[in-house]
Amino acid sequence: MLQRIMRGIALPALALAAMATSPAQAQEKARIEWKTLHSRAMEGNLEGNSADRGAYVVTPPGYDEHPDKHYPVVYFLHGYWATPQMYQDQMKFDEAVDEAARAGNEVIMVIPDGHSKLKGGFYSNSPTVGNYEAFVGEDLVKWVDANYRSIPKREARGLSGHSMGGYGTMRLGMKYPETFSSLYAMSACCLSPMKMDEAGAKKIEAMTAEDIAKADFGGLAQLSTLATWSPDPTKAPKYVDTGLKADGTMDPLVNAKLAANSILAMVPQYLPSLRQMEAISLEVGDKDFLLNDNVALNAELTRYGVAHGWETYDGDHGNRIAERIRTKLLPFFAQHLDRK
Structure with a gap:
């Protein structure tokens, strides 16, 4: 009985030892x-x-x-x-x-x-x-x-x-x-070159956090490109310069910045x-x-x-x-x- 028990322990132990000394499994696929x-x-x-x-x-x-x-x-x-x-x-x-x-x-x-x-x-x-x-x-x-x-x-x-x-x-x-x-x-x-006009600038200025969260691809792309190529660290929370001036006209510098990144x-x-x-x-x-x-x-x-x-x-x-x-x-x- 004792011999059978010892063989039962020894065989798995030998198998584990063999696994430990065998080469790592080949990486057959990427x-x-x-x-x-x-x-x-x-x-x-x-x-x-x-x-x-x-x-x-x-x-x-x-x-x-x-x-x-x-x-x-x-x-x-x-x-x-x-x-x-x-x-x-x-x-x-x-x-x-x-x-x-x-x-x-x-x-x-x-x-x-x-x-x-x-x-x-x-x-x-x-x-x-x-x-x-x-x-x-x-x-x-x-x-x-x-x-x-x-x-x-x-x-x-x-x-x-x-x-x-x-x-x-x-x-x-x-x-x-x-x-x-x-x-x-x-x-x-x-x-x-991309171009921002008054209508687009007004739309972005009016966007709330909720609007941004719900925006689709087209609705967010203009804001995203402005954040990237016309940033303004002084204009929280969007931190973008839309180019829209107080009199409703556009600052041409914004479109120059967009064009410079094309x-x-x-x-x-x-x-x-x-x-x-x-x-x-x-x-x-x-x-x-x-x-x-x-x-x-x-x-x-x-x-x-x-x-x-x-x-x-x-x-x-x-x-x-x-x-x-x-x-x-x-x-x-x-x-x-x-x-x-």
């Missing part, structure tokens, strides 16, 4: 994790957007088993009104990284949180909204390089995004040519940065409401001799983005990012 980092750039913004920012990090299959291997990184910026989680639900970034790895394109993919109280910080720098520009271009990149086996040089970093994220791709690419080497902008928004207006100022890029590609659906603006950006880059790819395809603003991340965006970076 792994996606939600991580939080502190961004000093985002501290102190008037809207109260958190300086503790989230990001999805997707590591390719085999990442765990090859501790000496380093990977290029593709950064992807999401659109307005959305969150990284909403994009993951539709885009399945882990599955896209899996498919890329099977095709020989092993990359780390990072999708940071560009959301704000007003649904998006446009990857810009504002005392009202916060410095989303430096959050991505500086703090996030440094954090990824410190915590993951990235290849820590510009030639191995690509920047991409959709809609507001397409805008951010072009903006940060121009502002941080020493950080990113290749750009892929999908259906970029906010390319042409990509079409920025291009001539940042030609040296754009010309440093290994590659730039633009794309937009032929039924996208942003088609004309993207056609204009293609023409402007062509006018100034900035080498870039350009494609229109059968689609609207969002219906083929998941597919094109797999068939166009990731293969683009496979061609242009360094592997060592």
Whole structure:
């Protein structure tokens, strides 16, 4: 009896010992994790957007088993009104990284949180909204390089995004040519100068906190862009300058500020940065409401001799983005990012 009891104890113990000494289970598929980092750039913004920012990090299959291997990184910026989680639900970034790895394109993919109280910080720098520009271009990149086996040089970093994220791709690419080497902008928004008129300014001035909470996409977008590109730290609680003067006329400086943040207006100022890029590609659906603006950006880059790819395809603003991340965006970076 005692021998049977001892055998019953010994066999599980031997099995546990064998498990403890066996190699770690292979990472057969890409792994996606939600991580939080502190961004000093985002501290102190008037809207109260958190300086503790989230990001999805997707590591390719085999990442765990090859501790000496380093990977290029593709950064992807999401659109307005959305969150990284909403994009993951539709885009399945882990599955896209899996498919890329099977095709020989092993990359780390990072999708940071560009959301704000007003649904998006446009990857810009504002005392009202916060410095989303430096959050991505500086703090996030440094954090990824410190915590993951990235290849820590510009030639191995690509920047991409959709809609507001397409805008951010072009903006940060121009502002941080020493950080990113290749750009892929999908259906970029906010390319042409925006204009605030008296009616729009009056509407925003009259918005209450309840109105803001109930506003739809179109009803909030103007306020959000003003908070980003026409901030006023003296005008609580919205902290925006609408440009509406006491006599009912508009201050032209507000529209000048909005225009100064349009990509079409920025291009001539940042030609040296754009010309440093290994590659730039633009794309937009032929039924996208942003088609004309993207056609204009293609023409402007062509006018100034900035080498870039350009494609229109059968689609609207969002219906083929998941597919094109797999068939166009990731293969683009496979061609242009360094592997060592």
